[in-house]
Amino acid sequence: MASLVGSRVERKEDKRFLTGKGRYTADINLANQTYAIFVRSPHARASIKKLNIDKALKSSGVVSILTGKEIADDKIGGLIAGWAIRSEDGTEMKCPGNPPLAKDNVNFVGDPVAVVIAESLVEAKEAAEKVEVDYKVLKAVTSTADAMNGDTIHEGIDKNLCFDWLLGDRQKVKDAFDKADKVISIDIINNRLIPNAMEPRACVADYNAASEEITLYTTSQNPHLSRLIMSAFGNVAPEHKLRVVAPDVGGGFGSKINVYNEDIVCSWAAKKINRAIKWVAERSESFLTDIHGRDHVTHAELAVTKDGKFLGFKNETIANLGAYARVFGTVTPTYLFGPCATGVYEIPAAYTNVKAVYTNTAPVDAYRGAGRPEATYTIERLVEKASMELGIDKTELRIKNFPTAFPFKQTLVHTVDSGDYVAGMEKAKQMADYKGFEARRKESEAKGKLRGIGVTSYFEACGIAPSAAVMSLGCGVGLWESAEVRFNPTGQVTVYTGSHSHGQSHQTTFAQIAADELGVPIENIDIVHGDTDKGTFGMGTYGSRSLAVGGIAIVNACKKIVEKGKRVTAKMLEANPEDVEFKDGEFIVSKSNKKKTIGEVAFACYLPGVRDEMKSPLPEGDEPGLKETSFYDPSNFSFPAGTHIAEVEIDPETGHVKLEKYTACDDFGRIINPMVVEGQVHGGLAQGIGQALYENAEYDETGQLMTGSYMDYTMPRADNFPEFNIGYTCTHATTNPLGVKGCGEAGAIAAPPTVMNAVIDALGGQEVTMPATAEKVWKACKNLKKSNAKAA
Amino acid sequence: MGRISLEVNGRKVEKEAPDNTLLSTFLREHLQLTGTHIGCDTSQCGACVVHVDGNSLKSCTALAADVNGSKVTTIEGLETNGKMHPMQEAFKKLHGLQCGFCTPGMVMSAIDLLQKNKKPSDVEIRDWLEGNICRCTGYQNIVAAVKEAATKM
């Protein structure tokens, strides 16, 4: 049987999506359901003086109106940060309470204060307009850079500072800088982004009074984790009385990791009114209340020798957490950011200091890449600047500082098990025709255009896992993953995974893995995920961990199945278990022609006996049935890496930046399904290029979101991109049996610096912040013209 | 309230609906055809695109009353005898979808393009898809799928 791993298997999930048979949360309607509308704060910062629902209660169709008071009375817990960070001085981070419905204070535009539940959506909306809230408006804090000087947002949290965290050794860095020939320094803004999964968030909560069970259908990337949080911290229901289902989910990119206010409120309220409740966000609500991403202000320095050896690195960053610290809010700018700050280079001394601040803006949390795009942007902008200031070719300078051997022990945290960065660079240069750039630049120049080329070499730490490691660093849960492989008596297989797919193709790639391991046709394998009632506990999908952690759990469970199969076959065929081999779905007794198919073995396990004989196929100690579970906790992160090269052409008169060419050469280790991997790379690139050229979430000084719709927030469209040129190098991960590394975030990590390096190259080294909009670039072009005129 | 009568995916339907009923609401809530999606409130994402009398439009920006008497085709109506439309096949073959949320609108829009331009270039495809936002695919495989479908339609 040909191996499926490594081939372009068409997706099992596609037919339902392509024929309109997908089942997303908003498609679910339950008998006798009601509709919820949330009353939200129009102010960024205010105290609630009075909240009057009398008029609204009289509005037609109203079933119930609940506020922060009832939530507090019922002791429903608030939203939490999942990772405890300690400051440099040893003090613990400071987190404010974040009740699902605000009772006393609101802290960002969109913070919910009440929920109106009515018989119809129209009635709920009408009634919501009649809820009267008397706010005392307070001065908002919105700027990341100035947040520490603003009014105190949360009582007792001085300077709005959640933590002041250090990774690395300041003294060592100082010594390194003292020895430097040159210090390259840079000031960077990593712009705030809004994830914008195309499916707006939604939930449908139901309550069964007889079984006292709450069922919540929700747009979540990790239903198991949601249930744990809602139960353990939200106090909504004990875990065994709470079922969380994430059906088809229309994209997440990190924005659907969190448990949100609406999940908790609707679940709690469904029980209170003993009816089902449906809530679907409008896009404008998603803009205001989904978690946002990035939003760093950074000063960084690189100490170099005159021939281009890196000696030391420092990074001082202010990270905006928004109004509250959410699930991955505190780990994103620390452990997902700091350890990757030195990039793919040997830099003997380094530190990263992060001050995380609260502002009156939407909470900031993990968005595709989470922390690693910010880290990569910083180091790669610095290296590009160093290459300009030192006059060393940008690719040569990088190669000069690449590690020469693996495992590569980095200065800060990671030990990278495998990779070949030079090979990746060389291949990328070839793919991009790096040599031919100068000729192309001249062609552009002849047309009155400016052309630039940008390079990025990146690595990322993904497959977020080793539980002991992450928990030692403050993580609130272990980040293993589970799988259960269950044979039916007649030979088909159901695989339950704790991981979740919202576009990542688990139903196909996981089935490919199981098909290879078990020798069962892929048609006979179903992957089930997204329901806490189906399968064991799991941690969900983020940090490119599904395959590198979840996939391995499946492999391990399959291996247990095979082990049992060998024992059973041995008993059935009266052979030694050690003599039984498994290949392509058959158990073969070596040096004989005796064999059993895995289907026959499964059948025997479930029907362990024969007529007229007292004989079991099961060896002593083995139970009937064929089902195995694995909880996989890897020994290390995995480390994809690569080099990307972009070319842009700028019209100096309009400032328009055209992305002419984009080349990505990545090392993802072993590739399970090349078609799916390409798709992941394309999608990541689109988001990364979006950050560099188009996307920006902007608040005004009063805390109103200026970019609250697709009229003002630029979503990249098809005509914004050239055809991406994609290739791979491959070194297998040594830390997991599949050799896989993870591919979901690479594009979003590498593209922003690659594109910006190209833009800034075209602009003769002038800094432009992301996104490189027409006006910013136009201004830089004017300056360039002036300085060129002066020089002439 | 008014009587809406339409031919949807070849089936005659007649229902009472308030005058402010959007075509998308009529399809999703009154006919349970939930393949047509809602991704925005400013008529920009295209998740809701359907065909009315053969032309693509955004069903979130048309009143049901306003298209009364028309023939409507949604993503649910593209298969013939259980066989997917060449555009659907091409999306599957070339991985033109990931989470699937933008897909119904994307497919309906792309079919309209090929009705009007049998052999569109890459640039023409990308331009045509201006009204369809996809956050997952980076569009490259969508463009490839449309080109593939053009050879089959």
Place this chain on the structure above:
Amino acid sequence: MKDFNYHSAKDSKEASKLASSSSAFLAGGMTTIPSMKLGLATYKDLIDIKNIKKLSGIKVSGKSVTIGAATKHVEVSNSKDVKKAIPSLSSLAEGIGDPQVRNRGTIGGSIANNDPSADYPSACIALNAIIHTNERKIEANKFFKGMFETALKKGELIEAIEFQIPEKSSYQKHPNPASRYAIVGVYVAKHKGDVNVAVTGAKSCVYNDKEMSKALSGNFSSSSIDGMDLDSSEMNSDMHASADFRASLVVTQAKKAVDAC
């Protein structure tokens, strides 16, 4: 969306009879429906004018192109007659929104709405259009009064727009990257006697740039406006473009338009 009564009018008379202070005409609905959905506008009555035969269609004479108010953008962009008589007008229509918007949106709706960054108003100014309503004829430069404001009276219905065929013309748009409306759009039309340089997006309302018109009427070459420093004091300034950037874009787009003529 708040409830309203939907009416479909058979003819102009019925349409204007149904109109009141709390009604709107419904043409393509591409502006009306999104604004109602977002709660920015509410009406008691929506009067559908799409089924009024007289309002659709394109007529070309020796001197002018007359387009019915309910004619869709796609019809204008695809019309062979328009392409021949005023190619820039058909390419303007092709650049409005996306195919689904063009399949519904109408020229009359666009002009009646007079969005400061809409495309068609610039064509009306540049091509010395006459707006035919059910009551009168209005010259384009008296029609556009200010931001979202026109000379139309309550219940007055645009029936057609008559464009003068120029010797040469071109429309150049610098789109807002998010909405794709014009940050600045410049429509240059060279008529027998003079040149119009109609600008949309730059100010609160479309206008004819006198300074550039004059320069180009003297010498129809982009060099005659190159480097022109326009007064930006009345120009729009928002997060997508400052007034200074807009002022510069107006000249740049005008130059491009002249070069494309």
